[in-house]
Amino acid sequence: MSVPEIRRYTITKVAPERAFEAWTEPEHLSRWFCDKVVGWPGYGGTLTMTWEKFGFSIDYYLPTIIPPKKVVMKSLIPGLGTQTLNISIRSYGNGCRVEIVETGPGAEGQAGAGDAKSGWEMSLALFKTYVENFWNKNRRTFFAIITAPYENSRLMHYYKDEDGLTKWLAKSGSIGEPGTPVSLKLKNGMNLTGKVMAVTSHELLVTWREITGFIEFKSFTGSAERTAILVRGSTYGDTISDEKLAEINRFMEQAVSVLHIILKAEEEARQTIAARKAAKEAERQAKMQAEAQAAALAAAQEILQAGNSEDELLRMTREAEEQAAKIKEELIQSADSFDESELPPPPLEPEDEEPDPVPNPGEELDDQDD
Structure with missing residues (x-):
């Protein structure tokens, strides 16, 4: 698993020895990197760097220092872990190439990495500005x-x-x-x-x-x-x-x-615009919800109306059945006072009329055989 890191470099016209001093000597560090530095810049030493305007200091331990090629600084950042700065210097044309690699809090993939990358680009530009233009000046x-x-x-x-x-x-x-x-x-x-x-x-x-x-x-x-x-x-x-x-x-x-x-x-303007957009979106959602509710209500009314029609048919059926039962009851009740003389005379039977002949089944079969 790779260790998250930030890697940046710059090319400067000065010799490696000057670049090395700028990274290790307190009097030079305080002219470009921070406001004040105390300590001994040797193997196993510690440099305490202070940024007075920000009101904080960092103690950097030096586990590796190889003049004028390399210096490693380590610092324990409370609550975050150990920050390691690996500064390497090598000759490049008439000057030198200076590279810094940071691992630990703020490195690539960590919180604040964007600020740290920009910060190191700015720091290396300051370093270059100091060693090339303002060396050894207060x-x-x-x-x-x-x-x-x-x-x-x-x-x-x-x-x-x-x-x-x-x-x-x-x-x-x-x-x-x-x-x-x-x-x-x-x-x-x-x-x-x-x-x-x-x-x-x-x-x-x-x-x-x-x-x-x-x-x-x-x-x-x-x-x-x-x-x-x-x-x-x-x-x-x-x-x-x-x-x-x-x-x-x-x-x-x-x-x-x-x-x-x-x-x-x-x-504030962005927040106002965002609030208005949110209000419009809420209004749109409310309108959609109201339309959905109206549609649901209309559907429910249609269902209700369909139900009322069905009830009407049932009511009419029941009334018809009740009317039929009433008529039947009246007919039964009137049977006791029935007078045959009041009935119309039956129709007369026709005289001398013979029924139509019925064919003999056997004859029909015989005819079909012929």
Whole structure:
């Protein structure tokens, strides 16, 4: 029996040694993968990775580490099981190929696999962006998240298409496929130019030249009742001030709130349409049931009418029988006062009339023989 897994890879222009450091050294992991990392990245060591904005940490044990080719990380996810990350690195042309294989909770065939596959595609794109463009530079982040209902196709319309983006984030521009250039004019007056690094079923990553960093448009499902949309990004070095970063953060929070309102309105519209369709279907079913009941009632009336006709015939028969019995009784009662003289005289017998001759059977046989 095969073990459920998610397998993703990326090709990067950097040497395997840099890629290996990016996956194992705390100072590098905290610049692209998570917010903070503590621990020793050696065989048998443990790295505690923290995502501060989400408020949780994960302890990853390192049972295998082979510089600069391979590292295996294992973590016990409470209530779910053991997650294993197998990262392999090998030379590829002038750079290297980095592949990650995840098994355990969230892997293919497991709950949340769709979010996990998209998440790893985004993570590998971030890894590639960091090691190729922002290596060894400190980063600062902005972060805007809100719970909101969404369908992937509609969400990507608002994340990519100009008609969608201009409703909440940009004055003009759109986002295309991986590798294509981006040029957006944001509603706060800033420009966002760069390159598309990743596009998944419901997320995308774009570099942002004006802030020397990147921006992610993300979403995820916590449960059937709780979904969230997220816009976050990072700036590397000192291209922009802390005040400007705070301004960007406030703008993104406002923009995400607007998108939340739009998505909520769409969801309410869908629910209204669904309710109307259900009401129409219920009305149709009720009409069909009423027609069926009417047909059944008509059939019952026909049967009842047929029964009444039969009763009428029986009544008429009984009345006829009673009338006949009455007549008979009257005749019997009148027999005692019967006077023969009141009867008409019998008809006269005909005189001298002889009966017709009856042929002799023997003669008939003789005639037939002749």
